[in-house]
Amino acid sequence: MxxxxxxxxxxxxxxxxxxxxxxxxxxxxxxxxxxxxxxxxxxxxxxxxxxxxxxxxxxxxxxxxxxxxxxxxxxxxxxxxxxxxxxxxxxxxxxxxxxxxxxxxxxxxxxxxxxxxxxxxxxxxxxxxxxxxxxxxxxxxxxxxxxxxxxxxxxxxxxxxxxxxxxxxxxxxxxxxxxxxxxxxxxxLVQPVVFLDRDGVINKNRPDYIKSWDEFLFLPGVPDAIRRLNEKGYAVVVVTNQSAVGRNIISEKELERIHVKMCNSLLKHGALISKIYYCPHSPEEGCECRKPADGLIRRAFEELPLDRGKAIMVGDSACDIEAGYKSGAATVLLANTLEDAKGLKVVPDYLAADLPLAVDLILNKM
Structure with missing residues (x-):
């Protein structure tokens, strides 16, 4: 035997x-x-x-x-x-x-x-x-x-x-x-990722900050755009500056409550946000996470199974594009022309008028 x-x-x-x-x-x-x-x-x-x-x-x-x-x-x-x-x-x-x-x-x-x-x-x-x-x-x-x-x-x-x-x-x-x-x-196993800024990309921006869920308004076509990214295998991760916390305009607890409601609302449309990273500091605090620093994106790469070679940053401001560039991600600026963005130090790889059009670019050309 x-x-x-x-x-x-x-x-x-x-x-x-x-x-x-x-x-x-x-x-x-x-x-x-x-x-x-x-x-x-x-x-x-x-x-x-x-x-x-x-x-x-x-x-x-x-x-x-x-x-x-x-x-x-x-x-x-x-x-x-x-x-x-x-x-x-x-x-x-x-x-x-x-x-x-x-x-x-x-x-x-x-x-x-x-x-x-x-x-x-x-x-x-x-x-x-x-x-x-x-x-x-x-x-x-x-x-x-x-x-x-x-x-x-x-x-x-x-x-x-x-x-x-x-x-x-x-x-x-x-x-x-x-x-x-x-x-x-x-x-x-890692997944391709699209990093999204929040205000001005996912929701309508306000000069006095989003202080409650009642003030949060999705921009047109955003839920469907995120769903389309998910369907093609992209993880969607939000990286956002939220200095209203550091300025004592909104509590961190209220900010997280807004994010929970945002994610739940998107889920009803079949759209998934994998994770949200936010910087709560004011510009004066000199932290490493506030964009244009790439601290939030680096943290996401360290913590999540993401493909660094298939990463895209979508934002509506110069600091978003600079953060994406520093992290090695491709960049999409939400603007009609480069002149629409103030303080650009880095030229974005692509321009798109809004998130739905940015997703069209990502799925068809990138």
Whole structure:
């Protein structure tokens, strides 16, 4: 018995040592891309491979996405198609078992989604048909197989082949790979971010400061603009100077009450603010957080799983643009012309008249 266990363990260990790093990274990169763009990840497998798909779906949702879920408010969109047995058996009975997964993808998937197919043996025709359909529909198809891909390689954008013909060894390696992807994603997954100033960007500015929720008025199109950013995978983080606190015009408790109501109102429109950072100090206090310093943005990068290379600052004043520039973010100034902004020391990357138009720029040109 001990000899058999040792032999099996040695065989699987040797396979783990032969991990194809390029293929591993290619699959990892596709999962990251799907997550960053809020696309769906659809997992497929038959028999034991269906169990692998279900296990990986759980790992992606619960473990790989734990940071972006807990800190940013949205997680990885993933589903194991084999778990919907009612649909699977209905299509198998009414149409064909060979078309079961393709029919599911037809009903559920959209162009740009990611399909991951697990196959440890000769792939069933339903996996081949799913890969064919995914390719035609504009999905990214990744197949995780053994030595024999059985035709999946023809329709896959990414292929990981475990160097074995033994199904049990291949299945163990699939589990090993899934756990490795999960742990790596948990450590590395970051989301693109749009930093927004508050007054003059989200809500109408007042010369005497916003002192209560009754004085807070959303600018036209703002909730929908933030929702569109969320749908494309952008975390939205507010970074705002609120010197009314330091000037004793409003209490910090009242400011936070306004922010809670602001976020709750946006949620009713499907728009999510992941976090709000504010500077309560007056200009005379010389703090490091008040814009044009980039202290608030640096703090966000330190605390949240954000992609520094995909960061954009949107503001209506020179201090917003300067803070964004110092942090390395791309910048969008809300103004019709550069002359509309006073005291510009840094030229913004883009101009937009308001937040909805800024979001159009971000989604279409940046």
């Amino acid at each position: 001990a000899i058999a266990i040792d032999t099996y363990f040695k065989s699987v260990s040797e396979l783990a040592g032969l991990t194809e790093q390029c293929a591993f990274k290619a699959v990892l990169d596709e999962i990251k891309l799907a997550s960053k763009k809020r696309r769906s990840i659809l997992l497929i497998g038959n028999g034991e491979d269906a169990a692998t798909a279900s296990h990986f779906a759980n790992d992606l949702m619960k473990n790989a996405g734990i940071k972006i879920t807990s800190m940013l408010g949205f997680g990885i969109k993933v589903i194991a198609l084999s778990e919907n047995m009612a649909f699977f058996t209905a299509v198998s009975n009414d149409v064909s078992m060979n078309q079961a997964y393709a029919a599911y993808l037809s009903a559920y998937a959209s162009a740009g989604d990611l399909v991951i197919i697990f196959s440890s043996q000769q792939p069933h025709a339903n996996l081949i048909e799913a890969a064919k359909f995914g390719r035609r529909r504009g999905l990214c198809v990744a197949s995780i197989t053994g030595n024999f891909a059985g035709g999946l390689e023809k329709f896959s954008h990414v292929l990981y082949k475990v160097a074995s013909n033994v199904p049990e060894h291949i299945q163990d390696m699939h589990s090993f790979l899934c756990h490795s992807w999960t742990v790596t994603l948990r450590d590395e």
